[in-house]
Amino acid sequence: MSDDELIWRIAGGSGDGIDSTSQNFAKALMRSGLDVFTHRHYPSRIRGGHTYVEIRAADREVQSRGDGYNFLLSLGDSFARNPQEEAYYGNEEIKPLSENLDDLREGGIIVYDEGLISEEDVEAIDLHDRAEENDWHVFPMDLRGLAREHGREVMRNTAGVGVTAALLDMDLEHIEDLMSDAMGGDVLEANLEILHEAYETTREEYEFEHDLRAPEGSHDAEQALLSGSNAIAYGAIDAGCRFIAGYPMTPWTDVFTILTQNFPDMGGVSEQVEDEIAAAALAVGASHAGVKAMSGSSGGGFALMSEPLGLAEMTETPVVLVESMRAGPSTGMPTKPEQADLEHVLYTSQGDSQRVVFAPGTIEEAYEQTRLAFDIAWDYQIPAIVIYDQKLSGENTNVDVDFFDREVSPDLGSTLTEDELREAAHDNSGKFKRFNYDDAENGVAPRSIPGQKGGRFLATGNEHSPVGHISEDPDNRVAQMDRRLEKLESIRRELDEERESTQTYFGDETADYGVITWGSSQGAVAEAIERLNENGHSVRGLSVSDMTPFPEKEVTEFLESVDEAMVVEMNATAQFRGLLQKELGRFGEKLTSLLKYNGNPFEPAEIVEGYQVNLAEEDREPTAQVRIEPAAGD
Amino acid sequence: MSAFNAIGEEREIDRDEFTPGVEPQPTWCPGCGDFGVLKSLKQALPEVGKTPEEVLTVTGIGCSGKLNSYLDTYGFHTIHGRSLPVARAAKLANPDLEVVAAGGDGDGYGIGGNHFIHTARENHDMTYIVFNNEIFGLTKGQTSPTSPKGHKSKTQPSGSAKTPIRPLSQSLTAGASYIARTAAVNPNQAKEIIAEAIEHDGFAHVDFLTQCPTWNKDARQYVPYIDVQESDDYEFDVTDRAEAAEMMRETEDVLNEGTVLTGRYYVDEDRPSYTEEKAAVGELPDEPLAERYFDDDAEWERSYDLLERHT
Ligand SMILES: Cc1ncc(C[n+]2csc(CCOP(=O)(O)OP(=O)(O)O)c2C)c(N)n1
Ligand code: SF4
Numbered sequence: 023m024s025d026d027e028l029i030w031r032i033a034g035g036s037g038d039g040i041d042s043t044s045q046n047f048a049k050a051l052m053r054s055g056l057d058v059f060t061h062r063h064y065p066s067r068i069r070g071g072h073t074y075v076e077i078r079a080a081d082r083e084v085q086s087r088g089d090g091y092n093f094l095l096s097l098g099d100s101f102a103r104n105p106q107e108e109a110y111y112g113n114e115e116i117k118p119l120s121e122n123l124d125d126l127r128e129g130g131i132i133v134y135d136e137g138l139i140s141e142e143d144v145e146a147i148d149l150h151d152r153a154e155e156n157d158w159h160v161f162p163m164d165l166r167g168l169a170r171e172h173g174r175e176v177m178r179n180t181a182g183v184g185v186t187a188a189l190l191d192m193d194l195e196h197i198e199d200l201m202s203d204a205m206g207g208d209v210l211e212a213n214l215e216i217l218h219e220a221y222e223t224t225r226e227e228y229e230f231e232h233d234l235r236a237p238e239g240s241h242d243a244e245q246a247l248l249s250g251s252n253a254i255a256y257g258a259i260d261a262g263c264r265f266i267a268g269y270p271m272t273p274w275t276d277v278f279t280i281l282t283q284n285f286p287d288m289g290g291v292s293e294q295v296e297d298e299i300a301a302a303a304l305a306v307g308a309s310h311a312g313v314k315a316m317s318g319s320s321g322g323g324f325a326l327m328s329e330p331l332g333l334a335e336m337t338e339t340p341v342v343l344v345e346s347m348r349a350g351p352s353t354g355m356p357t358k359p360e361q362a363d364l365e366h367v368l369y370t371s372q373g374d375s376q377r378v379v380f381a382p383g384t385i386e387e388a389y390e391q392t393r394l395a396f397d398i399a400w401d402y403q404i405p406a407i408v409i410y411d412q413k414l415s416g417e418n419t420n421v422d423v424d425f426f427d428r429e430v431s432p433d434l435g436s437t438l439t440e441d442e443l444r445e446a447a448h449d450n451s452g453k454f455k456r457f458n459y460d461d462a463e464n465g466v467a468p469r470s471i472p473g474q475k476g477g478r479f480l481a482t483g484n485e486h487s488p489v490g491h492i493s494e495d496p497d498n499r500v501a502q503m504d505r506r507l508e509k510l511e512s513i514r515r516e517l518d519e520e521r522e523s524t525q526t527y528f529g530d531e532t533a534d535y536g537v538i539t540w541g542s543s544q545g546a547v548a549e550a551i552e553r554l555n556e557n558g559h560s561v562r563g564l565s566v567s568d569m570t571p572f573p574e575k576e577v578t579e580f581l582e583s584v585d586e587a588m589v590v591e592m593n594a595t596a597q598f599r600g601l602l603q604k605e606l607g608r609f610g611e612k613l614t615s616l617l618k619y620n621g622n623p624f625e626p627a628e629i630v631e632g633y634q635v636n637l638a639e640e641d642r643e644p645t646a647q648v649r650i651e652p653a654a655g656d
Numbered sequence: 657m658s659a660f661n662a663i664g665e666e667r668e669i670d671r672d673e674f675t676p677g678v679e680p681q682p683t684w685c686p687g688c689g690d691f692g693v694l695k696s697l698k699q700a701l702p703e704v705g706k707t708p709e710e711v712l713t714v715t716g717i718g719c720s721g722k723l724n725s726y727l728d729t730y731g732f733h734t735i736h737g738r739s740l741p742v743a744r745a746a747k748l749a750n751p752d753l754e755v756v757a758a759g760g761d762g763d764g765y766g767i768g769g770n771h772f773i774h775t776a777r778e779n780h781d782m783t784y785i786v787f788n789n790e791i792f793g794l795t796k797g798q799t800s801p802t803s804p805k806g807h808k809s810k811t812q813p814s815g816s817a818k819t820p821i822r823p824l825s826q827s828l829t830a831g832a833s834y835i836a837r838t839a840a841v842n843p844n845q846a847k848e849i850i851a852e853a854i855e856h857d858g859f860a861h862v863d864f865l866t867q868c869p870t871w872n873k874d875a876r877q878y879v880p881y882i883d884v885q886e887s888d889d890y891e892f893d894v895t896d897r898a899e900a901a902e903m904m905r906e907t908e909d910v911l912n913e914g915t916v917l918t919g920r921y922y923v924d925e926d927r928p929s930y931t932e933e934k935a936a937v938g939e940l941p942d943e944p945l946a947e948r949y950f951d952d953d954a955e956w957e958r959s960y961d962l963l964e965r966h967t
Contacts, residue, residue, distance in 0.1 A: 246966035256962055264945055265749060267741075288957055289941035289948070291748050291934075296774040300741040303734070307745030310732055311712070311753065312946035315745070333735050423963055430956035434949050451728070471946065472712045472730035472746065472753055480724060482733035483717075491680045492725055492733070 026237055027080035029091035029127075030186065032179075033118035036064055036073045038097060043179040044075035045418070046204070047186070049247050050196035051079040052420045055239025058247065059545075060418040061087035063622075066272075066356040072117045081237050084419075085384070085545030089627040090125040092234055093190070095182045097165065098138030120147045129157045131232055133185050135178060137166030159232040161189065161224070168220060173212030180213045184220025189228075190236040194221060244423040250414035250542075251276035253385045253421075254344060255284070257392025258316055262432040263342070264290035265315035267304035269297055271323040272356045273415040274346040278318065298323035302330035305341050309334075310481060312434065312471035314396060318344030318408075321363050322353060325370070331405055332371035337481040338403035338457070338469065338506070340435065342395045347411040349621055358621035359413035361541050362593035364601065367409050368570060374503065376510050378406040379569035383526060383544030385419045389426070391524060391567060398516075400435030402466055402509045409569065411592070413623045414542035436468045443476040453489040454479045459501040460488075465508030514571035525576050528563035529555055535637050536580060536587035537563045538613075540598050543590050543624050550629035561633065566598075572605040581609050586653075588636050590629055594619045596651055603654075610654030620647045674698045674708055674728050682726050689866025689877060690719055692840025693787055694726055697756070700851035701729075706754050714743040716759030716768060718794045720787035720866070723758050737768030740775040743782055744930075750946035751931045754854065755782040762792045765801040765821055776830035776859050781929035783853040783860045786823065789868040790875045797871030804912040820912065823863050824904040824921055828897070833858035833924040835900070837907070837917070839865035839881050845918060852920075858929045865916065876916050884919035894923045 030047065034040045041062070048058045056079040065071040078088045096119040119134050126132070132153070134144075144150070144162075153160050163185050169178040180201075187194055194217065201213055248256075255277050258266075264285065268278040282292035291308075295301050298319050305317035319327060324345045334341045347363040349355035367379055378398050382388040388410060395406035438446060446468070447455040456479035458467045467488075470477025480490030485502060487493040517524070526544060529551045539547045544565040551563040564580045566573065581587055581602075587609075589599040596615045603610055616632035618624055628646040635644045644650065674697075684690045701711060711729035715721040717736035724731030730753075734742045743757040764772055764786045775784070791809075792798040799812040802823065806815040827835050834856040838846040846864070853860035867877040884890040884903065892899040900922035907917045934940040941948075948954040 244967055246963045248966055252966065259958060259962070262949075262956065264948075265745070267745065284962065286938050289945065291940060291945060293745070293748070295741065296770050299738065300771055300774070303738045303741035304745035306734075307714070307732070307742035308749040308945075310742070311746035311749035312949055313749040314949075315749075329735050330738065333738075337732070423967065426963060428958060428961070428963075430958065432949050432954070432956050439950070453728070471950075473709060473750060473946070475709055478708055478728060478730055480731040480733060482725075482731075483735050484733065490731070492722070 027078060027084070027088070028093060028190065028234070028236055029076055029078045029088050030093040030095065031074050031076045031091045031122060032095045032097065032182065033072070033074040033122050034097035035118070036067055036071050039176060039179050040073055040075055040097070043183065044077060046197070046200045047183055048077045048418060049200055051077065051236070052245050052247050053196040054193070054236070055241040056081055056237060057084045057241070058418070058420050059084040059087065062416045064357050072121050074118070074122060079237065081239050085548050086626055087623070089625045090127045092127045092130040093186065094122055094126055094130065094132045095186055096122065096132065096134040096139070097178060097182060098135045116143045116147065119149070123152060126156070126158065129232065129234070131159045131161065131189060131234055133161045133163060133182065133189070135165040135182070136162035137164040137178070161185065161228060163220070163224070165220070169216055172215045172219065173209070177213055177216050180216045181220040184217040185224045188221045188224035189230065190234060192236045194218070245420040246423050247418050247420050248385050249276070249416060249418045250385055250388045250410055251280060251416070253388035254392045254408060254410070255280035256426070257389040258342070258396065259284065259288070260426070260428065260430055261314065261393045261396030262430055263314045263316050263396060264288070265305065265308040265313045266290070267293040267295050267301040267308070267317050269295060269301050269319065269323060271320045273348060273412040274318050274320045274323065274344065276415055277344055277346070298326035299330060302327035302343065305343070306330055306334045306339050309339050309341050310337070310472065312473070314400065314432070314434070316342040316344065318346065320346045320348050321350045321366065324363070324366065328370040331377065332373065332375055333483045334405045335371070335375055335377060336483045338467070339481065340399040340403050341405050342392070342399050342408065343405060344408045344410070346415050347409065349619070355621050357412065359411045359542070359623055360593055360619055361411055361543065361591050362595070362597065362619070363409065364569065364597040367407055368601070374507070376404065376507065378404060378510070378513060378571065379409055380406070380524065381409045381541040381567050381569050382414070383541055383565045383567060385421055386425060387524070387567060388414060394524070397435070398513055400433065402464070402513055403436060403469060404509050409541070411542050436466050438468045438470055438477070440475050443470055443474060448476070449489050452478070455488040456490060457486060457502065458488045459505045462505050464512035465505050467505070510571045517568060517571065517573070518575060523573070523576060524567040525573055526565040526567070528552070529561050531562060531583070533560040533562035534585050535559070535561045535633070536584035537561060537590060537629070537633065538566065538580070538587050538602070539563070539590040540566045540569070543592060546624040546626045547590050547629055549626040550633065553626060553630055554633060559633070559638070569601065572601070574605055577602065578606060581606070581612060586612050586614070586637055588614050588616050588633060590616045590624065590632070592618050592623065594649070612653065614653050615651035617649045617651060618647065674701055680725055683722065684719060685870045687867070687869040688719065689789060689840035689868065690723070690787055692843060692846060693758070693785060693864050693866060694723060696843060696846040696850045697723070697727065699847045700854060703851050704854050706854070710752070711754045711756065712746055714739045714746065714755065714757045716763035718760035718763045718792070720758060720760040720793070721763065737763050737766070738771065739763070740768060740771040740784065744775060744780050747780055747782055747931065748934070748940070748945070750944045751781070752944050756785065756854065757782055758785040758787065760793065761786055761788045761790065761802045762800045765823055769801070773826070773830045776827050776832040776861065778930040779831055779833050779859045779927055779933070781857050781859070781931055783850070783862065785850070785862045785864050787866045788823070788863050789866045789872055789877065791868050791872040793868050793871060822904070822908040824908060825901065827861045828901055828904060828922055831859070832861045833927040834860035835922040836920045837863040837865065839877060839916065839918050840867060841878065842881055842918065845883060849920065856923070858924070858927055865918070876911060876914060879914065879916050881916040881918045884917050884921070890917065894920050897922070
């Protein structure tokens with residue numbers, strides 16, 4: 023475990039401003055030149071309930087939340103008290119302190135609000151004994167009192183940040199800048215006063231016997247702190263998407279909200295509609311009428327989109343849907359991540375149904391693959407789905423600002439202009455042969471947009487003739503089906519030959535063992551492999567992004583290069599491993615699984631341990647909340 | 657009235673322009689009321705000055721859903737119950753399109769009932785024709801939401817225990833700004849009403865009584881209708897919500913007892929359409945969104961630098 027990093031955890035009640043405080047603190051660390059990664063843990067509850075955000079910062083790439091943390095700012099849960107009755111609900115008030123201690127590293131720092139958490143409470147959880155055992159450094163501060171004195175009680179978060187900065191020997195400059203960006207007038211003044219007083223008091227009151235300091239950052243390129251939801255929304259905007267329809271469902275709501283809030287300024291249209299069937303159908307309708315459109319949801323809402331998805335496919339209406347996974351089945355755990363909707367997304371909708379599915383693993387990939395999804399969908403007139411999860415959706419990482427090209431691409435792909443339509447094939451009655459299979463290239467028959475002259479056709483979810491008449495003619499059926507099926511093969515060819523691979527590799531190419539993963543587990547896997555190799559193991563990793571069309575060649579090469587491989591994913595039924603075996607038709611005996619489905623994402627140490635037990639064949643059960651699935655035949 | 661033909665030449669249009677060539681021939685049963693809707697639409701469209709390229713017909717699934725297979729406009733034959741959400745989005749994407757949505761009573765009042773209420777509530781500028789034959793046609797004669805109480809079918813062998821829904825009243829309550837009922841047995845009124853509905857700026861709901869001689873021989877749709885506007889017995893003001901509501905209630909009671917009343921029930925010219933409402937709150941661009949994709953000079957902005965707030 024490296025000491026060159028800060029993992030700062032701020033804990034309190036939902037609704038206590040933990041989010042905004044941590045967001046600003048993360049930005050301050052980023053502005054000081056560090057790489058940051060945030061991890062958010064919250065219950066499905068509007069107010070109260072234990073919540074925390076972790077910020078990991080280091081002067082090197084940080085790809086996951088890390089294992090444990092080394093600084094706790096415990097604010098207390100102000101909503102655990104019923105304001106009317108002045109009554110406490112159990113010991114919830116103390117939870118932000120008591121619930122967090124298990125993961126605090128040896129030598130770590132604890133700051134708690136003695137204005138909210140009494141000495142008795144502290145004794146009740148044996149804090150002092152545990153601190154001595156673990157060499158923790160405990161700093162009780164009357165954050166609430168300080169905040170009250172200069173402004174309002176809610177500003178105790180600011181006091182907490184001031185104490186943090188003092189204990190870590192940080193400059194206040196970036197924090198002050200961010201505060202003045204976000205607020206003004208009396209509120210700003212009060213907050214600055216609180217920040218300074220907390221900072222000064224801490225420096226005066228305490229001698230620092232701990233070694234933890236904020237690391238020195240060395241970034242010189244400008245950075246932006248983005249969440250996966252931001253990245254997907256901005257990817258869509260830059261892809262030229264200007265229509266979104268949706269119905270709220272956690273965690274998809276984030277993407278929906280970001281686009282809705284930005285669209286009025288850029289001439290886009292957003293619709294919150296009556297349900298997810300409508301949402302997806304609206305996206306199809308807007309796309310049919312000539313606009314790059316998207317919709318999306320989370321598991322249950324996406325289930326309702328199954329029929330419009332098939333309609334988009336059969337009518338060859340391009341559309342992008344995003345599916346933000348949370349733990350299921352049914353409503354499951356609304357605020358907890360899981361990677362268990364893969365099969366749902368791959369196979370939902372009847373018939374020999376085909377769609378493109380990308381599963382980005384990082385913020386950068388989320389942006390790029392959303393753009394790619396739009397490109398492919400409009401070029402090939404096929405639905406494209408971006409599948410990600412609550413973890414990627416909510417975590418923030420810094421990205422070089424230069425990474426974004428900021429060019430909007432309004433290209434409607436294989437859509438004809440009126441001039442081109444004049445030259446195109448028509449039937450005897452003058453209808454445009456929009457679904458022509460005679461000279462379709464790569465399975466794609468160019469389309470027209472309602473309103474265009476000379477482009478009249480019927481789009482229908484029934485099987486249809488080249489102009490769109492409903493048809494059950496066997497020859498036509500086979501020709502149309504084959505043409506549509508050809509698209510996925512052509513897309514695979516384009517992805518293999520003309521585009522940069524969207525798969526990500528880690529570690530040493532000559533390694534004996536492989537770890538293979540997908541989506542948001544990528545970061546933790548990457549870090550685990552780094553650690554294993556530093557400790558003398560021989561491991562390489564692959565994170566797959568293209569769920570379909572599947573990158574058969576790349577994955578085969580990878581699996582052939584190793585003796586054994588462990589598949590890491592956040593679900594209980596090894597869905598991705600199933601996909602690997604289905605697509606590749608072999609490797610069953612080479613693959614084992616490391617599964618986690620307790621509602622929390624993988625930490626690198628769990629993967630390291632899983633590897634040791636699983637592949638290095640240490641004869642024991644893993645201690646973490648993970649499960650190991652043996653290879654086929656074992 | 658002129659239009660462009662398939663290869664962009666200008667020529668006069670008449671109802672033939674909306675008729676595809678020899679194929680496909682309607683597969684509806686002889687005597688089906690759906691022919692009446694097709695005919696009145698073919699007559700109404702040139703009358704209101706629409707060219708086939710300017711019209712998008714969006715249909716659901718059912719015998720009724722085949723309407724646009726036999727009509728030469730841009731068409732979208734969607735899935736069961738979902739014509740309205742598809743149609744709404746097309747209108748928002750390109751308000752210049754004349755959007756006509758259509759489907760059966762099962763399609764529109766049953767599976768698509770939720771969309772019906774919300775489309776009326778939002779008052780989208782489009783025409784919605786519901787082929788009301790009081791039966792599921794395409795799936796062979798099951799009871800539909802408009803079948804009368806006691807109606808027997810293979811799926812309700814003891815007679816339906818359910819009171820039929822009241823589409824006119826429902827539409828009014830939800831917020832449609834034009835509501836009429838017409839019948840295939842009266843082509844002249846039907847054509848007039850369809851033309852009026854298309855010209856109306858707002859959600860125009862036409863409950864179109866269509867007979868299904870194959871599965872619903874008992875239905876009242878064959879009975880000669882009474883035009884509520886022309887009969888002295890039914891005086892009311894179509895612009896008055898309360899009077900319209902009262903008339904609808906009466907009508908919907910007697911329909912299943914044997915008297916078929918048709919005509920305009922409610923016309924509100926003042927209620928802004930959804931595109932107007934949406935533009936007023938600043939959520940709809942001035943120019944049709946769809947056109948920007950074909951306009952080489954269109955300014956495609958991120959409008960301000962989205963990244964700024966994250967640095
Ligand atoms: C989701 C779904 N459920 C059921 C069906 C089967 N289905 C096709 S048409 C229809 C009902 C048709 O009745 P109606 O809408 O009244 O139209 P009509 O055929 O009478 O014109 C049904 C249930 C379907 N296509 N899709
Ligand atoms: S089944 Fe009924 S509704 Fe369908 S075509 Fe025949 S007559 Fe018309």
